[in-house]
Structures are given as structure tokens and as C-alpha cells.
Amino acid sequence: PSRPPGRRKTPPGQRTCVRKRGGGSVALLTIKAQIHAGGEAEAVLRDAMLCATKVYNGLLWHLRQEYERTGRADTRRSNLNRILATLPRARGYYSMSAQLTRDEVRQAYQAFFTLRRNGRTQHNAPGFRPKSHLSPLKYVQSGFKVEGDQVRLSLGTRREDGVRQVTFRISHRPGVEYERVRELSITYDKWTGHLEARLVVEVRVRENRGTGRVAVDLGETVLLAGAFEDGAALLYSGRWIKAIHRYWQKVRSKVKPPSKERPRMSRRYRQIARKEHRQVEHLLHMVTSHFVRECVRRGVKRIAIGDLTGIREGIDYGARMNQRLHAWPYRKIVHMIRYKAELAGMTVRNDVDERGTSRTCHVCGQVREANRVHRGLYRCGCGWSAQADVNGALNIYERAFQVSPIKGSSGRVARPVVVSFQPGWHTVH
Numbered sequence: 066p067s068r069p070p071g072r073r074k075t076p077p078g079q080r081t082c083v084r085k086r087g088g089g090s091v092a093l094l095t096i097k098a099q100i101h102a103g104g105e106a107e108a109v110l111r112d113a114m115l116c117a118t119k120v121y122n123g124l125l126w127h128l129r130q131e132y133e134r135t136g137r138a139d140t141r142r143s144n145l146n147r148i149l150a151t152l153p154r155a156r157g158y159y160s161m162s163a164q165l166t167r168d169e170v171r172q173a174y175q176a177f178f179t180l181r182r183n184g185r186t187q188h189n190a191p192g193f194r195p196k197s198h199l200s201p202l203k204y205v206q207s208g209f210k211v212e213g214d215q216v217r218l219s220l221g222t223r224r225e226d227g228v229r230q231v232t233f234r235i236s237h238r239p240g241v242e243y244e245r246v247r248e249l250s251i252t253y254d255k256w257t258g259h260l261e262a263r264l265v266v267e268v269r270v271r272e273n274r275g276t277g278r279v280a281v282d283l284g285e286t287v288l289l290a291g292a293f294e295d296g297a298a299l300l301y302s303g304r305w306i307k308a309i310h311r312y313w314q315k316v317r318s319k320v321k322p323p324s325k326e327r328p329r330m331s332r333r334y335r336q337i338a339r340k341e342h343r344q345v346e347h348l349l350h351m352v353t354s355h356f357v358r359e360c361v362r363r364g365v366k367r368i369a370i371g372d373l374t375g376i377r378e379g380i381d382y383g384a385r386m387n388q389r390l391h392a393w394p395y396r397k398i399v400h401m402i403r404y405k406a407e408l409a410g411m412t413v414r415n416d417v418d419e420r421g422t423s424r425t426c427h428v429c430g431q432v433r434e435a436n437r438v439h440r441g442l443y444r445c446g447c448g449w450s451a452q453a454d455v456n457g458a459l460n461i462y463e464r465a466f467q468v469s470p471i472k473g474s475s476g477r478v479a480r481p482v483v484v485s486f487q488p489g490w491h492t493v494h
Contacts, residue, residue, distance in 0.1 A: 116157030273410025371419030
């Protein structure tokens with residue numbers, strides 16, 4: 066958590082897949098890297114990405130023509146391969162990457178047909194990408210080679226300019242050690258337009274012999290409340306993130322927003338969005354990294370997080386509060402905790418029903434809205450009194466593990482430890 070907010074952070078991705086192998090567990094992790102290429106190499110990469118856009122739109126155009134004519138579209142790979150062979154821009158990049166572009170189109174149309182079958186007729190068929198859009202170049206298992214910070218990509222043998230491969234250098238956050246690269250994608254930063262690489266790599270999972278458990282309740286003012294098996298509780302303040310959103314919303318109100326007539330964001334509007342995103346992302350990484358380290362220190366093996374799916378659709382607190390809740394990054398917090406915890410040998414589940422946990426007394430089970438006296442205090446007539454978010458985390462613990470961490474004892478939890486940010490965001494205390 067000592068990284069200053071102004072420094073670019075290129076964290077590992079937010080999904081892991083833990084697999085067993087001969088020497089132990091291996092996790093598949095996505096890391097983001099910057100591309101450092103000469104002018105000619107970058108021009109070739111951008112041309113190949115434009116070719117991928119042309120192929121995507123070409124396949125989409127043929128399927129749309131068929132759908133408008135017959136009401137059906139043949140999304141079988143054999144039919145798409147036939148169309149792919151007629152598209153001249155498919156020769157501009159690696160053949161297996163072109164097949165992955167084909168699969169993108171196929172998945173988009175299959176998702177559209179699924180929505181139609183489920184009665185959601187308001188959805189339109191997949192749309193075309195802008196002509197200047199740079200589609201990702203995807204490589205799986207073959208067509209690329211990574212040696213240290215040097216990357217070599219194959220572009221096939223049929224390009225008109227005769228270029229068959231391109232070489233460039235990448236750089237990512239130091240300290241990320243991986244065994245081998247499984248997949249590689251070339252994309253670009255939507256805020257700056259700079260080319261970037263996404264590498265799916267194999268990372269050795271650290272051994273974890275802990276047996277402890279913890280439940281997590283996510284919120285706004287209290288960003289994260291964790292209830293541990295021994296009755297300890299951790300609260301992470303979300304006030305700095307609220308302040309960031311509030312500040313940039315005031316700045317944004319003085320800039321002309323996108324409209325139907327001019328949907329493209331202005332340079333200033335994109336700059337504001339990027340600064341807000343980076344500052345919030347920095348604080349979220351500080352919180353989740355600190356929390357996972359605490360779990361390791363306390364011997365935690367299993368983490369349960371309340372499921373907030375549909376929370377934005379199921380409530381209406383007025384325009385101002387709704388805007389705040391829609392801007393809150395619940396899913397991103399869960400993803401960050403998940404991949405960091407799995408790399409530390411812990412398991413994470415995010416399917417615990419959270420309905421009613423903030424209104425339910427953890428000791429007697431009474432459900433009463435008035436028990437939540439104010440934002441930070443829960444008090445029940447049975448004599449139970451606790452910090453409100455800790456009470457919710459304890460209820461999640463009980464639902465997730467079918468046991469209470471404190472029932473059968475004196476009915477008390479330890480005084481919660483509140484974790485906040487010091488000025489400058491460089492450390493937590």
C-alpha cells in the first residue's frame with residue numbers, strides 16, 4: 066500500500082483459475098503490460114487490429130443480411146469459415162486470431178438469439194464496430210513467443226506488405242513472477258489510445274495450511290467489514306472513495322457531457338473519467354491487498370462474501386443516492402479479493418444471500434428495521450448491540466458456514482479495528 070496515487074499501476078487481472086499440477090497448484094492470472102514498439106512495428110500492429118475490425122464487421126454484415134432476409138442466421142463455424150475465406154482483410158493478421166474474431170461474432174449472435182427466445186424482444190441484433198476501432202488481436206497457445214520482456218508475434222504469410230512477424234518490448238508491474246504465458250492479447254487503453262498487452266500466465270500458488278474462516282459485508286461508508294472466526298472484526302472506511310466520486314462529479318458538472326447529437330466524449334471529459342478511475346482503483350487495491358494480508362496473518366483458508374447481485378435494480382433512494390450506488394464498484398472489489406486470495410491459497414465464495422442481514426439480530430434472529438439505530442449502530446431489544454456492518458458480516462458468516470463464530474460464548478465480539486487512509490493515500494492505519 067505504499068504506492069503513490071500518481072504512479073501508473075498495472076495490476077494483475079481480476080480472475081484466476083486454480084489448477085492442480087505435479088508440483089502443486091497453479092493459477093491462471095491475467096496481467097496488463099505496456100507495449101514499447103518502434104514506429105513501424107506499432108503501425109503494423111494497428112493495421113492488423115483494424116483488419117480484425119473489418120473481419121468482425123464483414124462477418125456481422127453477412128449474418129445480418131441473412132437474418133433480415135429469412136429471420137434466421139446460420140452461426141455454425143462451417144458457414145462462418147466459408148464467409149471468412151471471402152474477406153480479403155482476414156489475410157492481414159494471424160489465421161488463428163481471425164478464427165477467434167469469428168468466435169466473437171458467433172457468441173454475440175448466439176447471445177442475441179438467447180435473449181429473443183427468453184422474450185426480451187427489445188434487444189437489437191449485434192451492431193457494427195466503428196471503422197476506426199482497434200479490435201483486439203488474440204493469440205492462444207501458438208503464434209507468439211515471450212522471452213523476458215521481448216515479444217514476437219506472427220502475422221501470417223498472406224499480408225500484402227509481406228510482413229510476417231513483429232517484435233516489440235513490454236513492461237509490467239515488477240514482482241510478478243510467472244512460469245509460462247498461455248494466452249496473449251493486444252489491445253489499447255481506451256483513455257489514452259496507447260497499445261497494451263494482456264498476458265494470461267501460470268503463477269505458482271502459495272501454500273496455505275490455515276483453517277480459519279471470514280465473512281465479508283460490502284458497503285459504501287464502510288467499504289468492507291470482515292468478521293473472523295475468533296470474533297475479531299475489521300472495518301475498512303470508504304469515505305475517501307466517496308470523496309473522490311463527489312469531487313470529480315462536481316468537476317464533471319462544469320464540462321459539456323456527451324449527448325445524442327455528439328456521443329463522443331470530449332478530451333477533458335475523458336481526462337476526468339480517467340483520473341477518477343485511477344484514483345479509485347488505487348484505493349481499492351490498497352484495501353483489498355491489506356485485507357488479504359490480514360487473512361493470511363490470521364490463518365484464514367475460506368472467505369465468504371455477500372452476494373449483491375441486483376442491488377441497484379431492487380432499490381430506489383432517489384436520483385442522488387441512486388447515482389452514488391450505481392457508481393460504487395462492488396463487483397470490482399469482489400474480483401480483486403478473489404484473485405489475490407486465490408494466489409495466497411485461499412478459496413472465495415460469492416453466493417451468500419445477503420437479503421435481510423443488515424436488519425437481522427445476530428443473537429436472537431429478530432428482523433426489525435428500527436434496530437439499526439443509525440448508520441453505524443445496531444441495537445436489539447434482546448440486549449445485543451454491535452457496529453451495524455459487523456452485525457451484517459456475522460449474519461453472512463452464519464449463512465455461509467452454517468455456524469456462528471460467537472454463539473455459545475458470551476455473545477460478544479472484539480472491538481472492531483477500523484482501517485482508514487492517511488493523508489496522501491500512501492499508507493493505511
